[in-house]
Amino acid sequence: MRDGKPWIPQGFYQVPFEIPPTAFASQPPFWRQAYEGQGAWEYAEMKAEGADSVRLQIAQDGANPDNKKHFDAEWLQKAIRAIHQARDAGLTVIVCIQDEIQTGVPAQAPLPNENTRRVWSELTPEFGKDRGVLFELYNEPNDIPKDPHPDINQQPTSQQWQRWADAMNETIRFVRNHGSVNVVVADGLVNAQQLEGAPDLVDPMHQVLYAAHPYVSGNRADFNQTEQAWEEKFGHFARTHPVIISEWGIGFYCDAKTPRSVASFLKYLRSRGIGLEVGIWDFAPGGFNNMTHGFPHNQFSSFYNAKGETCTLNNGFPGYGPGKMIESWYLHGTIPPLPQ
Numbered sequence: 001m002r003d004g005k006p007w008i009p010q011g012f013y014q015v016p017f018e019i020p021p022t023a024f025a026s027q028p029p030f031w032r033q034a035y036e037g038q039g040a041w042e043y044a045e046m047k048a049e050g051a052d053s054v055r056l057q058i059a060q061d062g063a064n065p066d067n068k069k070h071f072d073a074e075w076l077q078k079a080i081r082a083i084h085q086a087r088d089a090g091l092t093v094i095v096c097i098q099d100e101i102q103t104g105v106p107a108q109a110p111l112p113n114e115n116t117r118r119v120w121s122e123l124t125p126e127f128g129k130d131r132g133v134l135f136e137l138y139n140e141p142n143d144i145p146k147d148p149h150p151d152i153n154q155q156p157t158s159q160q161w162q163r164w165a166d167a168m169n170e171t172i173r174f175v176r177n178h179g180s181v182n183v184v185v186a187d188g189l190v191n192a193q194q195l196e197g198a199p200d201l202v203d204p205m206h207q208v209l210y211a212a213h214p215y216v217s218g219n220r221a222d223f224n225q226t227e228q229a230w231e232e233k234f235g236h237f238a239r240t241h242p243v244i245i246s247e248w249g250i251g252f253y254c255d256a257k258t259p260r261s262v263a264s265f266l267k268y269l270r271s272r273g274i275g276l277e278v279g280i281w282d283f284a285p286g287g288f289n290n291m292t293h294g295f296p297h298n299q300f301s302s303f304y305n306a307k308g309e310t311c312t313l314n315n316g317f318p319g320y321g322p323g324k325m326i327e328s329w330y331l332h333g334t335i336p337p338l339p340q
Contacts, residue, residue, distance in 0.1 A: 009275030011053030020062025043089035050330030053092040055277040060099040096136035111167035112138035128180035136185035211246040217253040225261035259339030293319040303339040
């Protein structure tokens with residue numbers, strides 16, 4: 001529910017706080033550009049494009065005061081200010097803690113841990129009473145031993161799901177014990193690709209939302225562009241649980257089927273009442289085939305260039321992507337039958 005009415009989210013995902021400033025020098029420049037360009041104007045523009053929400057990831061290392069290498073108090077305060085700016089613009093905000101190797105850590109923690117909870121101890125006093133802020137507990141958990149990039153169609157074992165549930169439940173207890181009344185969001189396993197088979201999480205407030213990130217890439221990309229794949233990954237689960245696609249885009253992948261599969265994917269979400277946070281608002285490096293391009297003066301991407309050509313894998317022309325279709329959905333409630 002949002003403002004007392006049933007809610008199917010439609011929003012954008014942005015990246016200014018995905019890595020802390022200590023990691024800027026070792027990473028591509030778009031992260032620094034997104035951070036330095038972040039401002040309240042972005043949320044007004046999102047709202048003008050039909051969004052009702054925005055998803056912001058916060059780097060775990062940068063926001064953890066116990067991390068002497070990466071913690072940055074000024075950066076964290078800017079992230080907190082951004083959440084307030086988005087709320088002031090009338091957007092619901094999904095705040096997500098992220099721990100990935102671009103921050104300089106040797107490897108991503110497979111599940112939320114004590115460092116994740118330390119960050120929530122910083123954010124909960126600020127936002128724990130604002131129901132317009134959702135707490136996405138941990139981005140893309142991946143409890144697959146010794147495999148940082150597993151096959152995204154891999155089915156977790158019952159033991160892996162139990163470890164996932166234990167870690168998520170502990171984090172839910174933590175934020176509730178610190179006074180949070182927010183909806184909490186739990187990403188599925190295999191980098192949020194899989195929700196099927198997940199046990200129900202335990203929340204005394206019964207405010208758990210489950211999240212999937214159904215990117216196409218992988219060794220079964222053809223299959224991953226089909227309704228069967230969406231059903232197997234999160235669709236069956238969504239028949240009995242509230243589900244959101246809290247992060248999605250074409251990613252580093254496209255083929256001749258991709259434009260039509262995106263149209264089918266969006267219609268599938270609409271038919272199932274599943275919300276979407278589409279990426280990425282302020283991040284369009286070459287080859288990523290993104291939502292928008294030209295940040296900070298965003299233009300919505302298109303599946304076709306001036307010659308009517310579409311992209312091939314990692315060879316997309318600037319601006320290639322589903323942006324115009326998303327814009328049509330968000331502004332007009334329609335999904336074009338053919339790619340745009």
